[in-house]
Amino acid sequence: EPIPEPEPETTSITVTKVWVDDTPDSRPSSVKVYLTVDGVRTDQSLELTSSSSWTGVFSDLPVDGSAYGVVEEDVSGYTSLVTGDAENGFTVTNTLAPVPESEPVPVLTVTVTKVWNDGGDGSRRSPVLVNLMLENVIVDSALLTADCGWTWEFTDLPVPESGTYTVEEAGTIPGYVSHITGDAGTGFVITNTRTTAQEIVKIWAGDSRSDRPESIEVQLYADSVPCGSPLTLTEAGGWRLLVSDLPAYDTFGDLISWTVRETTVPAGYRVSYKGFVITNTFDADWREETLDLPIRKVWKNDGNLSHDPVHVSVFADGRRILSGIELSQSNGWTTTVTGLPVYDSDGSEITYRIAETDCPDGYLSVITGSQLSGYVLTNRRITPSDERDDTKTVSIQKLWYDDLNAGGTRPDLIRAVLTKVETGEQVEVLLTDPSWLAEVELPSDGTWILTEDPVEGYTSRVEGDPEHGFVLINTRQTGDLTEPSESDDIAGGPVSETEVPEELLQDEPGDQDVVPPASSRSFGSSDSSEETVEVPQTGDESEGPYLIFLALALAILGLSGIRRYSRK
Incomplete structure (x- = not known):
């Protein structure tokens, strides 16, 4: 097996x-x-x-x-x-296996803030809808209200592969214009500025229709600065034009003073202004109208002492037109400037003022009167009774930032006003080229503030206080201005004849500009009211507290020759 x-x-x-x-x-x-x-x-x-x-x-x-x-x-x-x-x-x-930590997704936060520039007049709309945009597509929205402080943050925004985030205000707010600044990185600011409207009206007087042009051009000024392109008024429009959406406030929240001026006055007419009403009066001979300006010197409180001659300058709309006019015992301390043009090249009335150029030591210089009645120049001797504890000396210095007056735009005289806050009391001060320096005696009590009449083409700011002195700083509104300007001395020997030279009656290039009127902060009118200003002069022995940079400015301006009064 x-x-x-x-x-x-x-x-x-x-x-x-x-x-x-x-x-x-x-x-x-x-x-x-x-x-x-x-x-x-x-x-x-x-x-x-x-x-x-x-x-x-x-x-x-x-x-x-x-x-x-x-x-x-x-x-x-x-x-x-x-x-x-x-x-x-x-x-x-x-x-x-451990879950790998994912890379954090980058996100953005975009802030938007609403600013109201309206003086708090209570007309604001709430809420305000603001849209966040990416390449003109709305990606989110927010309602800004006073309860959230008019601020909103758009958070957890994906970083865009292309384009950038912007914001827009949905719709318009009646009575306001909107301006957006900033960016997604720094945040957006939407400023709503209250607007105003002005109707410009042209009135023709003393003429016939055949004399009038078919149209005129006018220029708007915001605080004496040209704003926008010229506007046209026509007969077909009834010589009227309504200008709307004008900002009522500037970027600092201050009310803007709007004015209007005709760019070219028609031949044969002179012009006058009342607010936004422009009147052209037909007057073929207006250019030949002149006035005489009496000037008188008075000495007070000096025991009939004998005096050396003093000298006076005359200013037309802030421009020095005559200097070295002598007042002396030989002419009875009086003179009359004759042949002064009543109107400038555009037909506007000229404002004339005077200033003393060499007040003696130990005296106060006081100017009263007007161009209609004439000016009285009073020199009052300072006595021991003037040395009171209830007064103080306040210095006022003018600085210019205008490329050494390269454009020739600087006036020869400016007017400032000291106002006592508690009572409204006002003291007028005139500062003139070349020193641009004044000192005023004021009561020691109370609070005093300083303002000046607007200077065309310049922005103005005030620094200092009565204790340390005031500094008025004017900066030209165009150009790269980095240094204070120097003032050139104006030579002026004694004038034997005080009649206005013939060339002053003629139109000259550079003197054609129409100067917008002073803002509502101005003090009085030289044509209708008496004006008083105490302007103690300065001497060789400089004393008193000044701002450090003011001292530097004085050195730059070369004021070694300014005379300062001394108490005797």
Whole structure:
């Protein structure tokens, strides 16, 4: 009987799954483990599940010298590690892989603030809808109100791949104009400025229609600065023009003084202004009208002492036209300037003022009168009774920032007003070229503030106080201005004849500009009311507290020759 062949020898391999995680919910319901023979994966596999306690057995594997192993099908979110051997079994350990930290998504915060420039007149609209835009598409909106301080932050905004964020105010607010400044990085500011409207009216007088042009051009001025292009008035429009949406306040929140001037006065006419009413009066001979200006010197409180001559300058609309006019005992301390033109080249009435150029030491100079009645120049001797504890000397210095007056725009005289806050009492001060310096005696009590009449083409600011002295700083509104200007001395010997030279009666280039009137802060009118100003002169012995930079400015201006009065 044949010997039966022995059964082939077989083996079994146990496979166990181990989970290393703290969140069983993240495990799959089953995993597959494949048998490998000599490192090559076969199709023979086990499916391990929680119901089988994650254990399985490869059975009936021939023992033929092959090397057995196992490999696991990838399990998402886990790493896999196989340990053990065919004899003792394999363990497949799955460890939950750490979730990689994602890169933070860059975001932006855009701030928008609403500013009302209206003097708090109570006409504001609330709420105001503001839209956040990206490439002209609205991406978010916000309602700004007083409760949120008129400010809003758009947060967690994605950084745009192209373009930039902007804002817009939804709709318009009646009575306001809107202006947006800033950017997404620094924040946006939407400023709503109250507007005003003015109707410009042209009146023709003393003429016939055939004398009139078909149209005229006018220029608007904001605080004496030209604003916008000239406007046209025509007969077809009834010689009227309504200008709306004019800002009522400047960027500092101060009311703007709007005025209008005719750019060119029609031939044969002279012009006058009352607010926004422009009157052209036909007067072919207006250019020849002149006036005489009497000037008289009075000495007070000096015991009839003899005096050296004094000298006076005459200013036309702030421009020095005559200097060195002598008043002396030989002419009875009086003179009359004759032949002064009543109107400038545009037919506007000229304002004339005078200033003493060499007040004697120990005297106060006081100017009273007007160009209609004439001016009286009084020099009052200072006595010990003037040395009172209830008065103080206040210095006023003018500085110019205008490229050394390169454009010739600086006037020769400016007028300032000291006002006592508590009572409204006012003291007028005239400052003239070349010194631009004055000193005034004021009561020690109360608070005094200084203002000046607007100077065309310049911005003005005041620094200092009565204790340390005031500084009036005028900066020309065009050009790169970085240094204070110097004043050139105006030579002026004694004038034997005080009749106006013929050339002053003629139109000259550069004297054609119409100067807008002073703002509502101006004090009185030289044509209709008496004016008084105490302007003590200065001497060689400089004393009194000044601002450090004022002292430097005085050095620059070369004021070594300025005479200052001394108490005697």
